[in-house]
Amino acid sequence: MALMDVQSRTRSGSAVAVRPPRLHVSRQHLLTYLLLALLVAVVIVPFLWMLVGSFRPTYEHMQRQGSSLWIENPTTENYVRLFAEYDFARYFLNSTFVALVTAVFATSISAFAGYSLARFRFPGRGLAGFLILTTQMLPSVAIIIPLFLWFKQFMLIDTYWALLIAYNAFAIPFCTWMLRGFFSSIPPELEEAAQVDGASQFGAFLKIVLPLSAPGLLATAIFSFILAWQEFLFAVTFTSRADLRTLTVGIASMRGKDVIDWGLLNAGVVVTTIPLAILFVLVQRYLVQGLTAGAIKG
Amino acid sequence: MTAAQPPKRQHRQPLQSFWREVSRNRLAYVFLVPAFVMLAFVNLLPMVQGAAMSFQLFNLFRPGNRPFVGLEQYQDLVRDPLFAKAFVNTWYYTLGSVTCQFILGLVAAVLLNQRIRFQGIFRGIVLIPWVVPGSLAAMMFGLLFTSAGLVNSVLNAIGFSQLGIVGPDHAWLSDTRTAMPTIIITNMWKGFPFFAVMFLAAMQTIPADLYEAARIDGASPVRSFFDITLPSIRPTLLITTLLGILWTFNSIDLIYILTSGGPFYATLTLPMWAYQQAFGRGYIGVASALAVIILGLMAVVATVYLIVYRRTVQQQ
Numbered sequence: 001m002a003l004m005d006v007q008s009r010t011r012s013g014s015a016v017a018v019r020p021p022r023l024h025v026s027r028q029h030l031l032t033y034l035l036l037a038l039l040v041a042v043v044i045v046p047f048l049w050m051l052v053g054s055f056r057p058t059y060e061h062m063q064r065q066g067s068s069l070w071i072e073n074p075t076t077e078n079y080v081r082l083f084a085e086y087d088f089a090r091y092f093l094n095s096t097f098v099a100l101v102t103a104v105f106a107t108s109i110s111a112f113a114g115y116s117l118a119r120f121r122f123p124g125r126g127l128a129g130f131l132i133l134t135t136q137m138l139p140s141v142a143i144i145i146p147l148f149l150w151f152k153q154f155m156l157i158d159t160y161w162a163l164l165i166a167y168n169a170f171a172i173p174f175c176t177w178m179l180r181g182f183f184s185s186i187p188p189e190l191e192e193a194a195q196v197d198g199a200s201q202f203g204a205f206l207k208i209v210l211p212l213s214a215p216g217l218l219a220t221a222i223f224s225f226i227l228a229w230q231e232f233l234f235a236v237t238f239t240s241r242a243d244l245r246t247l248t249v250g251i252a253s254m255r256g257k258d259v260i261d262w263g264l265l266n267a268g269v270v271v272t273t274i275p276l277a278i279l280f281v282l283v284q285r286y287l288v289q290g291l292t293a294g295a296i297k298g
Numbered sequence: 299m300t301a302a303q304p305p306k307r308q309h310r311q312p313l314q315s316f317w318r319e320v321s322r323n324r325l326a327y328v329f330l331v332p333a334f335v336m337l338a339f340v341n342l343l344p345m346v347q348g349a350a351m352s353f354q355l356f357n358l359f360r361p362g363n364r365p366f367v368g369l370e371q372y373q374d375l376v377r378d379p380l381f382a383k384a385f386v387n388t389w390y391y392t393l394g395s396v397t398c399q400f401i402l403g404l405v406a407a408v409l410l411n412q413r414i415r416f417q418g419i420f421r422g423i424v425l426i427p428w429v430v431p432g433s434l435a436a437m438m439f440g441l442l443f444t445s446a447g448l449v450n451s452v453l454n455a456i457g458f459s460q461l462g463i464v465g466p467d468h469a470w471l472s473d474t475r476t477a478m479p480t481i482i483i484t485n486m487w488k489g490f491p492f493f494a495v496m497f498l499a500a501m502q503t504i505p506a507d508l509y510e511a512a513r514i515d516g517a518s519p520v521r522s523f524f525d526i527t528l529p530s531i532r533p534t535l536l537i538t539t540l541l542g543i544l545w546t547f548n549s550i551d552l553i554y555i556l557t558s559g560g561p562f563y564a565t566l567t568l569p570m571w572a573y574q575q576a577f578g579r580g581y582i583g584v585a586s587a588l589a590v591i592i593l594g595l596m597a598v599v600a601t602v603y604l605i606v607y608r609r610t611v612q613q614q
Contacts (some may be wrong), residue, residue, distance in 0.1 A: 029521060032412050039406055040423050046487065047426060049448050050438055068451060113333035120326035123319050128330055135341045137541075139548040139596060141569045142589035145576045146344035146351065169340030172333050201325055232433035232551050237577060248433045252555060262441065269434045276429040281422060286571070 029088075045069075047273075053266035054078050061262040077264035082271065091250035092271070098163050098246060099228040103221040105164070106171035107179075111221065113172070114179030115205060118187065136173040138195030144237055150186055151238060160240035163246070167231060171224035178223065178286075182216030183209060222279050229276060247272045345593075352587035358580030371587040380563060380571070388547060388567040390478055391485075396542045398486035400535075401459045403493025408523065410494065421498075428491040436555035439484040445471035471557055474564035481556055481565055485546065493538055500534035501527060533611050540603040544596060568592050 048069065053061070054072045082088045116122075117129055122148045147166065148157070190212070191204040199207065209215070232248040239245065245253065253269040254261065320327075352371060356364040368487050389488065413472050414420065424606075427435065443449050445467040453459055457467040464473075470480040489562035504527065512522040550569050559566035559574065569592060 029414075032409060032414060035405070036409050036414065036420060039402075039409060040420070042402075042487070043424055043426055045448075046438055046442055049442065053441075068448070109332045111338065112329035112379070116326040116329035122317060122323035124541045125326070126435070128334075132333070132372040135337050137544045137596070137600070138341055138345065139569060139589065139592050141550065141572045141576075141585075142348050142593050143341060143344045144573070145582060145585055146347040147340065147588065148577075149347075149582070150344065164342060169336050172336055175484070176333060212440065226429065230429075230431035232431065233573075236554075248431050251437065252433055260441070260444070265437060265441065269430075269438060272434060273430050276431075277426065280425070282423070282431045285424065 050266045050269050053262055054270045056263055056266075058263055078267035079221055079271070081264060082267050086250065086254060087242065087245075088115060088250065088268070090269070091245050091247045094244060095229055095247040095272075096161075098160060098167065099225045100162055102167040102171055102228040103225040106168045106175050106224040107221040109168070110172050110175035110179050111210070111217065111252075113176040115183050115209065117176065118180045118183035119191075122161055129158070132173045132176055142235060146235065148237060156238075158239055158241050158244060160244070163228075163231075163235060166234045166238065167224075168229040170231075171227050174227075175220045175224055178220050179213070179216060182213045182220075186212050216286065220281040222283045223286075229272075348586045348589055351582055352590045354583050356581075356583040356586075358576070358582050364583070367583070371584050372591070375587055375591070378503065380566070383563055384566045384568050384571045387478070387563075388563060388569075391481065391553075391565070391567050392543055392547045394482040394545045395485040395489065396539060399480060399493050399542060400539060402486060402490040403538075404497055404535075406494035407489065407497035407501055408527070412496055418437045424494055425491045427488050428495075432486065432488055432549070432551040433555050436484055436552045439480070439487070440471065440556050443480050445469045472561055474562055477557055477561060477564045481552055482538070484552055484556065488552070489542065489546070493542065496538040497535055498533060500531035503532045528595040533607065536603070536607050536610060540600065540607070543599060543603075547596065547599075548592070568595075 052069055052071060055076065055078070056071045057073055057075045057077060060072060113132070117125065117132075151157050151162045151165075156165075186209060190208050191201070194204040194208050195201065229246075230248065231246075232252070235246045235249045236252065239249065242253075247268075249273065251265065254264055254268060305600060351364075352366040353366055353368055355367045410417065410421050410424065430438070440446055449470070450459075450466065453464075454466050459468075464470075464476065468476070470476045508526050508530075509522055512526060517525065529563070547567075548569055550567075550573055553565055553567060554573070555568045557565045559570050568588060572588035572592065573586045575581045575588065
C-alpha cells in the first residue's frame with residue numbers, strides 16, 4: 001500500500017542495513033551519536049526536570065532546590081494534593097469527555113468528506129479541497145471573537161457544547177486530509193467488484209472501504225483526541241465555571257499570583273502529558289503520513 | 299481512479315455534460331455536506347461577521363449600541379504607536395521561532411535519517427515535545443527560566459553569569475531584552491519536532507542509489523547533503539516553513555501563559571493584542587479590525603509563498 005511506503009521502506013531499510021562493525025566506529029558515526037545525545041538532552045531535560053520536580057516535597061522547592069535535578073526526600077504528596085486540593089479528577093474527566101466526543105464526531109464527518117475527495121472526480125473537487133485546507137490556516141483570533149458572541153447569544157458559553165463545536169470544526173480539515181490519504185490507498189477495484197455484485201456505491205463504502213481503513217480511522221480519531229486534549233485558548237475563553245475546566249485550563253488556573261506551587265504544577269503537567277504520550281506512540285507513524293500527505297500533496 | 303468510469307464521449311454541449319458530471323457524482327456532494335456545514339458555521343461565517351464588526355464601534359459590555367464608523371478603527375489602529383511595536387514583535391516572534399525550528403528540525407532529521415542503533419527509540423524521543431500541550435510547555439519553560447530555575451543554575455555552574463550579560467538571578471521573562479528570546483526558545487522546543495518529521499519523511503523518499511553514486515564519485519557526506527538532500531526536499535522545506543509561519547504568527551498560547559504581552563509590551567504580538575482588546579477590555583470592534591489586518595497579512599504571506607513554491611516545483 002502506498003500509504004505505508006515510507007514506514008515500510010524505513011523498516012526494511014534498517015533490517016537490511018549492515019550493522020557497523022563493533023570495534024570500528026568511524027569518526028562520522030561518533031559525531032552522529034554525539035549530536036544525537038545532545039539533541040536528546042535538549043528534548044528530555046525540561047521534561048525530566050518536571051518529572052523530578054513532581055516528586056519533590058514543597059519545602060525542598062522552597063529552599064530553591066528546584067534548580068537541580070536531584071531530590072533529597074522523594075514524595076508523592078504533590079499528586080495526592082492535586083486530587084485533594086483541586087478538582088483535578090473533574091478536569092481530567094472534562095478533557096477526556098470533550099476529546100472523546102471530538103474524536104468520534106470529527107472522524108465520522110471527515111470520513112465522508114475524505115472519501116468524497118479521494119474517490120470522486122466531480123466538478124468543484126479542487127475548490128472543495130482548497131477550502132478545507134485554507135480553513136485550517138485561518139487565524140484563531142479572527143474566529144474566536146465572533147464565535148464567542150454567537151455562543152453568548154445562544155447561551156452556549158459555559159457549556160460543553162461551545163468546546164465541542166469549536167474543536168470539531170478545527171479537527172475536521174486535518175482529519176479529512178488524513179483520511180483522504182488512507183482511502184486513496186485502497187484499490188477501487190474492490191468497490192467496483194461489490195457494485196457489480198449489486199451493492200450501491202454507498203453500500204460499498206460502508207461495507208468495504210470503512211472496514212478496510214479501520215487503522216486509518218483509529219489513527220484519525222486518536223489524532224483529533226490529542227488535538228482537543230491539548231487545546232487551551234478556546235477552552236479558557238469559552239468557559240469560566242470551575243467545574244467545566246479542562247486539564248490545560250485547570251493547570252493554568254493553579255498558577256498563583258505571587259507564589260508558585262512548583263510541585264503541584266509539575267505533577268499536573270506530568271499527569272496531563274502521559275496519556276497523550278501513550279496514545280502518540282500508538283499512532284505516530286500514521287500521524288506522520290497524514291501530516292505529510294495533507295501538507296505536500298495539497 | 300474513479301469507480302466505474304464510463305468511456306469518454308464527445309462533449310456536444312458543455313453545460314449539459316457539466317450537469318451530467320454533477321449528477322453522476324451526486325454522492326460526492328452529499329458526503330461533503332456535513333463537513334462544509336460545520337466549516338461554514340464555525341469558520342467562514344464568523345470570519346465574515348468579524349469583518350463586518352470591524353466597521354462598528356462595538357463594546358462587549360454595551361452590546362446594544364454599535365454605530366457604524368467605517369474605517370475609523372483601522373485608522374486609529376495604524377496611528378497607534380503600539381501597532382508598530384506589535385507588528386515588529388509579531389515578526390520577531392514568528393521569524394525567530396520558525397528559523398530556530400527549521401534549523402533544529404533539519405539537524406534532527408539528518409541525524410535520524412542515519413543508519414543508527416535504536417533508531418526507533420531516538421525518533422520517539424525527539425517527538426516528545428509535540429505531545430506536550432503548548433500551554434503546559436509554556437508553564438514548564440516559565441519555571442525553567444525563573445530566577446530560581448534550572449537554566450540559571452546551569453548558567454551559573456558553567457560560569458556564564460560572570461560574563462556580566464545577565465545576573466545570576468536573572469528573571470528571564472521579566473526583562474524586556476530577554477523575554478522574547480525566552481518565548482522563542484520555548485516555541486523552538488515545542489515546534490521543532492513537526493519540522494523534523496516533515497523533513498525526515500521527505501528525506502526517506504530520496505532514492506538510496508543517488509547517495510551511493512555520489513559516494514563512488516568521491517563526494518563527502520557534507521557535499522552530498524548540499525547537492526542531493528537539500529535540492530530533493532526543497533518543496534517540503536518550503537511548504538513546512540509556510541505552515542510554520544502561519545501557525546506561529548497566529549498562535550497565542552505560549553505568549554498568553556508566559557508573559558501576556560509584557561513586560562512593557564516587549565512580547566505583545568498582533569494576535570495577542572487583538573485577544574486582549576476583545577476579551578480584556580471588551581473592544582470588539584477594534585479587535586475585529588486587528589483580526590482583519592492579521593488575516594490580510596496572512597493572505598499576502600501565503601500567496602507569495604505559494605508562488606515561490608509553484609516555481610520551485612516546476613523547476614524540478
